[in-house]
Amino acid sequence: MTESFQETINKIREAFGQPESFIPLHEPRFRGNEKKYLNDAIDSTFVSSVGAYVDKVEMMLSQIAQTEKAVATVNGTAGIQIALKMVGVSEGEEVITQALTFIATANAIKHNGAVPVFLDVDLDTMGLSPDAVSNFLEEFGEIRENGVYNKKTNRRIAACLPMHTFGFPVHLDKLILVCEKWNLPIVEDSAESLGSTYRNKPTGSFGTLGVFSFNGNKVVTSGGGGVIVTNNHSLAARAKHITTTAKIPHPYEYVHDEIGFNYRLPNLNAALLCAQLEQLDIFLKSKRELASEYQQYFSKSGIHFRTELPETTANYWLMCIELETRKERDLFLSASNSAGVMTRPIWQLLTRSAMYSSCQKDEQKNATFLEDRIVNVPSSAR
Structure with a gap:
């Protein structure tokens, strides 16, 4: 585990106030009726x-x-x-x-x-x-x-x-x-x-x-x-x-x-x-606050944290980072999950699935780039 990965894992634990226990990717909150x-x-x-x-x-x-x-x-x-x-x-x-x-x-x-x-x-x-x-x-x-x-x-x-x-x-x-x-x-x-x-x-x-x-x-x-x-x-x-x-x-x-x-x-x-x-606005506010914390941290660490575009408001359902290479992605996935912080890669392209491999497709240049680099980090409302 590299030092930079450990710092990121520590930041995620700090964000959720969980210094040791398992942190899921996204879990529901039942706090209302x-x-x-x-x-x-x-x-x-x-x-x-x-x-x-x-x-x-x-x-x-x-x-x-x-x-x-x-x-x-x-x-x-x-x-x-x-x-x-x-x-x-x-x-x-x-x-x-x-x-x-x-x-x-x-x-x-x-x-x-x-x-x-x-x-x-x-x-x-x-x-x-x-x-x-x-x-x-x-x-x-x-x-x-x-x-x-x-x-x-x-x-x-x-x-x-x-x-x-x-x-x-x-x-x-x-x-x-x-x-x-x-x-x-x-x-x-x-x-x-x-x-x-x-x-x-x-x-x-x-x-x-x-x-x-x-x-x-x-x-x-x-x-x-x-x-x-x-x-x-x-x-x-x-x-x-x-x-x-x-x-x-x-x-x-x-x-x-x-x-x-x-x-x-x-x-x-x-x-x-x-x-x-009934609690949707509360959940969305909490998730936006978490996204803001992530953005501040990752901007200083040199890791690209995905944020909404100017003409949009994103719900930040699953928050994600973009790593430099597939190798770095895989190392981070292994390190974080081994440390009890659940992360996951973006989906494998459906054209790689046996059921859809024969379907017509274009070059998939951008999709392949993202497939190699995007990782979801814990995103639950707090």
Whole structure:
């Protein structure tokens, strides 16, 4: 372990007031009405997919995202799958996305029977690059009567799915212009960016639909869960219908008008999430304070700490540093984890996974650079 690594580990321990015990990467904080609301849900006997807390979650998320509608789902992956389906993604079609992302982004595409096209990210956002999308479409795109097609594969390109990496928003203005030129709907994978904004507008509200995740390691959690947000009332109604087994409303009859999905968020999970959402601003403030401390320390140590861009507000879900080389990255990962301070590398590019290795991709120059250097450090609200 080098002296510089030990200094960084000591700083992380100091930041969390934990001189010896294990420090996780990101753990939830339950300091509000979690137990009260859970007990209330249990007492109501509505513990499954119907209940007051499901309705309340949808109302709260539409307010936070500044959208007119929200639809709760069992997790973020299911939410993305349905959101893509809502914009017309069908079997055998293509969706443009990034290879530098959690695997759920690509899995949601495949769950629709569609095929991901992996394009590069920007170095500053670590998210899908509008220039990469534009370059790809200029080379391979062809506008036909019923949409834009990939000249290489002859498949229709049905949507664009950017992911806001670690809560840092992609360059949305530029991406929207590119997608409008090619008439491509945008679905925002906002799983990691609850509380982040781009030009003072919440992420998730820019695309036709956006999707948040509430897994146990997110800024706020329902244990598992997701929410689709949109300003399109008809798409929201259809998403609600299809995620609740496509059951036609009736006081007692079970009649279903199409093959639907059992992707409903249980009321128990919604109760937990309501209590967490009440504390969102507190958690975000705490995380920003931690990010500021990290930034001051790392700027003096010569290590690049990733910060928000001027036109954005990041939620600092997972904070990260950029090391000089892959070797230095690996040495730091080994030293910190051996010392009981949990750190992890950014994801391996999905194009290296057996399931996605044959998918079309571009050079991935920026994504490879980041894959070799980015490390997440402990980021929990304190």
